[in-house]
Amino acid sequence: MRDGDILATVDLGSNSFRLEMARLDHGQLVRLDYYKEPVRLGAGLDENGHLTSESIARSCACLKRFAERLSGLRPTVVRAVATQSLRSAKNPEAFLVPAQEALGHPIEIISGPEEARLIYLGVANDLPQDNHRRLVVDIGGGSTELIVGVNTQASHMESLRIGCVSHTLKFFPDGRVTAKAMERAVTAAAARFEEVVEQFGAHQWQLAYGSSGTIETIAELCTELGDAPELITRAGMEKIFGRIVGADSKKWGFADLKPQRAQVLAGGLAVLMGLFAALKVDKMRPCYSALRQGVMIDLLERLTEHDMSTDVRYSSIARLARRWFVDVVQAERVQTMALQFWAQVDNGDVAARDWLAWAALTHEIGMAVSHSSYHKHGDYLMRHADLAGFSFTEQAHIADLIAAQRGGLRKWQNHLGNDSFVRAVLCLRLAVIVCHARTQIDAPDLDIMVSKDGVSWTVGQAWQAHFPLSAYLLDEEWQAWLKTGLAQS
Structure with missing residues (x-):
């Protein structure tokens, strides 16, 4: 790879599809473009675990738009990865064939541990090399990745099948956020995370970081409601819950909450509250790098x-x-x-x-x-x-x-x-x-x-x-x- 070369990654998440492009500049990746569309692929699974024709068509329409931006790039500098929704779908080929044709590039379905590794690679690239043991949490649409590591080296990685889309569909199917439903959702999430306390409990790390849309949104809302900037606390999440419980999402009154993110906020909040309870997390800082940056760094290392x-x-x-x-x-x-x-x-x-x-x-x-x-x-x-x-x-x-x-x-x-x-x-x-x-x-x-x-x-x-x-x-x-x-x- 030479200065000026462009790399691109496509992240086909369960909630959103993302395209990021960066230029190599003296060994550093400098972002050129970023596109995100809330495709909600995870919500497109029917009762039998098959992706519906509607969700596939919606996804392909998005990928065609991404393909327009990718035109002219060599195949070797583009990497597209798919996560939990494709891992769990009973008919992945029904999606992959038209999706790859729409994008014009191969799409790789990566495992949960590989997703966790790449997330940590992206996050670690954005954090100081301070020798602290850190917990990194990424709440996606269909899965949550947990990683413990020091600097750029991950020591424990896990991917759990619980995410903002799947949890919202399970506990808030009609969009109503009641106190009882939220209590059940938080309890269910905490029970899921209690299974991995030995590897990811507070005794294993010193600092906690979170990445991706759900955690970024919750951090922004905590700040809006009076918490310290760039910080998620239990008290801050309780304030968010107090604002959304029993109210229509249009009346929550958050300044910058987009409708697409509001649709899955309750599920994502319940997942994070359950995680805080099970793993004994008191505070978490958001990090604005995640899977797509990790994929790009990994791609650069392969090509360099x-x-x-x-x-x-x-x-x-x-x-x-x-x-x-x-x-x-x-x-x-x-x-x-x-x-x-x-x-x-x-x-x-x-x-x-x-x-x-x-x-x-x-x-x-x-x-x-x-x-x-x-x-x-x-x-x-x-x-x-x-x-x-x-x-x-x-x-x-x-x-x-x-x-x-x-x-x-x-x-x-x-x-x-x-x-x-x-x-x-x-x-x-x-x-x-x-x-x-x-x-x-x-x-x-x-x-x-x-x-x-x-x-x-x-x-x-x-x-x-x-x-x-x-x-x-x-x-x-x-x-x-x-x-x-x-x-x-």
């Missing part, structure tokens, strides 16, 4: 220096490999070989190269479950692990490679129309074969080609004579590719 050893994803993969007792020497051997093969067929897809590298390092994680069909067990473990730095989509790509590292290829016919997948899975399968003896081996005399006509490779006669078993296995692999119709005779 493509060095896996400094990538948070490398640490995640390494931890996963250790957890499942992977033979690291063999994994690195296969990775080195796979990347040497990739250099012969490189099509410029950096993401596919990375997925190949991660898959090679974890291709044997399934052996911790059973040697039989270990590639299938590895597929499952990769697909369902909590991995910092990865979206569900990225994990699925890596899991597909792990599953396809051995066995027949015809079951992957739908994936073989993807040029990058073909190149990556070919390199991984060949690397696993060449390194099957689990001893150090130099790169073989193997020339690989991948084109629109298919795949092919040639093996030097001398190498085949020296490694007859490997040559036999490579011939079997050739037969597997012949059955797909991709091998060039």
Whole structure:
């Protein structure tokens, strides 16, 4: 990345969609534009957990407007992430297909822990490096993220399925805020947060910060009602409750409260009051950076220096490999070989190269479950692990490679129309074969080609004579590719 380059992030939250654009200026990100629309995707789930056609259409209309502003930017500098509503929806593909077409960029569904990590990354970038242990709270439309950390390093992260939209719909469905309904809503929220007191109670931190729209709004209302500026207290929230209970939202009389935020204020207030009670929080300061800034910082780190050893994803993969007792020497051997093969067929897809590298390092994680069909067990473990730095989509790509590292290829016919997948899975399968003896081996005399006509490779006669078993296995692999119709005779 160079000075003047522009990055953009799109945050598809349960309450609002946000687009932020920034320019890189001497290593700092300077905001250029910010757009926010209260789409309320979380309220678009029907009783069966499916996103309705109306909510999908509303979302796509918003994303088309965002796409107009993003036009002209390289795909690599734009990252769009979706959170709780898409995580919980029973029909995410019904949303993703038209939404990605409307936006013109891929949309990643990120896990709750990954959302928490990125939120903390955004917030920590806005706070002083004071060595204090801090609690960071982000109340979204469908989930609340809790993080404890020091400076830029998070130590505990959690995502709970409770948010301002979901809590409002559950306890204030008709928009009326009664004392009884609020008492029930606060009690329910406190019970939810009591489950994580050990990790996030007051004994774990010194300062409390909050991010995103709900907490920003409550902080502004506390100040308007006489609290200290930029501070949320229990007394301040009690004053807000006293103003809204039993009254129509149009008569609350807050100076700058927007109608869209007023619709979910009661639920968000109940969530925060319950959190204060359960975690023994006395005061909280708002922070005006959140998920979208964290996503942008993470994107910048990926683009600035493509060095896996400094990538948070490398640490995640390494931890996963250790957890499942992977033979690291063999994994690195296969990775080195796979990347040497990739250099012969490189099509410029950096993401596919990375997925190949991660898959090679974890291709044997399934052996911790059973040697039989270990590639299938590895597929499952990769697909369902909590991995910092990865979206569900990225994990699925890596899991597909792990599953396809051995066995027949015809079951992957739908994936073989993807040029990058073909190149990556070919390199991984060949690397696993060449390194099957689990001893150090130099790169073989193997020339690989991948084109629109298919795949092919040639093996030097001398190498085949020296490694007859490997040559036999490579011939079997050739037969597997012949059955797909991709091998060039």
